[in-house]
Amino acid sequence: MIKQAVVASGLKPGLAVVLVGEDPASQVYVGAKGRKAEELGFHSVQHTLSAATSEADVLALVRALNADPAIHGILVQLPLPGHINAAAVLETIDPAKDVDGFHPINVGRLAIGEPERALISCTPAGCLLLIKRAVGRPLAGLDALVIGRSNIVGKPMAQLLLQESCTVTIAHSKSRDLAALARRADILVAAVGRPEMVRGDWVKEGAVVIDVGMNRIPAPERGAGKTRLVGDVAYTEASLRASAITPVPGGVGPMTIAMLMANTLTAACRAAGIQPPHF
Numbered sequence: 001m002i003k004q005a006v007v008a009s010g011l012k013p014g015l016a017v018v019l020v021g022e023d024p025a026s027q028v029y030v031g032a033k034g035r036k037a038e039e040l041g042f043h044s045v046q047h048t049l050s051a052a053t054s055e056a057d058v059l060a061l062v063r064a065l066n067a068d069p070a071i072h073g074i075l076v077q078l079p080l081p082g083h084i085n086a087a088a089v090l091e092t093i094d095p096a097k098d099v100d101g102f103h104p105i106n107v108g109r110l111a112i113g114e115p116e117r118a119l120i121s122c123t124p125a126g127c128l129l130l131i132k133r134a135v136g137r138p139l140a141g142l143d144a145l146v147i148g149r150s151n152i153v154g155k156p157m158a159q160l161l162l163q164e165s166c167t168v169t170i171a172h173s174k175s176r177d178l179a180a181l182a183r184r185a186d187i188l189v190a191a192v193g194r195p196e197m198v199r200g201d202w203v204k205e206g207a208v209v210i211d212v213g214m215n216r217i218p219a220p221e222r223g224a225g226k227t228r229l230v231g232d233v234a235y236t237e238a239s240l241r242a243s244a245i246t247p248v249p250g251g252v253g254p255m256t257i258a259m260l261m262a263n264t265l266t267a268a269c270r271a272a273g274i275q276p277p278h279f
């Protein structure tokens with residue numbers, strides 16, 4: 001779908017990914033983003049900086065990328081090393097090139113109900129697409145529960161569902177009777193970072209369940225020291241009641257990368273004065 005849209009646009013979207021440090025998981029994600037960008041025919045560049053790079057040098061690189069007309073999307077992989085102020089880096093990215101949708105201008109545009117002028121955070125944007133596809137009709141009036149209130153997933157997810165006229169509840173670590181809140185939800189998004197916290201009997205019959213969790217837990221059955229990846233939802237139990245449910249791995253994660261590509265194409269279209277495709 002994105003490939004077709006890229007070809008139809010006649011553009012060569014440019015994506016720059018900045019990785020600071022040697023975090024192994026970040027290296028994997030950045031590699032996957034670069035490969036996907038190349039597969040789609042983007043101009044793809046990766047800047048790999050040592051963990052000791054100063055904040056001033058990271059900011060200088062971001063400013064250079066802001067000024068580069070061949071680059072339409074800039075992504076600084078998180079987490080950054082502790083001595084770098086992530087907010088300062090993210091706020092230095094030109095909002096028009098902020099394909100992660102983390103800049104306060106983009107967050108604000110979503111919050112005031114102008115998503116068409118924003119770049120929207122990739123994970124919640126991908127979740128919304130999956131939800132719309134699963135529900136297959138307007139979401140207006142449906143009860144949605146978002147568990148988790150992070151700036152990257154929980155809050156923008158809630159904003160997007162509100163934009164679709166859902167009745168949205170945001171639950172978090174201090175919420176009371178989470179199970180009861182969940183049992184009312186037609187749409188349940190779990191983004192809390194607690195392995196298999198959402199049990200099968202929390203899920204309303206026919207609900208759409210989106211699992212954003214990515215938790216590595218010990219898996220001694222695979223051998224000493226081995227781990228396996230699980231979500232925030234007990235998948236097997238929950239899938240007995242849900243009408244649709246995303247697996248972990250293979251659900252929201254790959255969708256996040258797809259939405260990053262969609263955002264980069266959107267940014268390139270806007271820069272060229274072309275109407276971006278609607279995904």
Ligand SMILES: Nc1nc2c(c(=O)[nH]1)N[C@@H](CN(C=O)c1ccc(C(=O)N[C@@H](CCC(=O)O)C(=O)O)cc1)CN2
Nearest residue numbers: 029076077078079100122229249250251252253254256
């Ligand atoms: N600048 C950003 N940093 C980070 C983001 C982000 O959206 N922007 N999100 C995460 C990491 N992330 C993308 O960067 C990401 C994480 C996981 C996956 C994914 O496809 N996961 C696989 C499983 C991989 C595994 O086995 O470990 C899956 O779910 O199938 C994609 C992207 C933090 N940083």
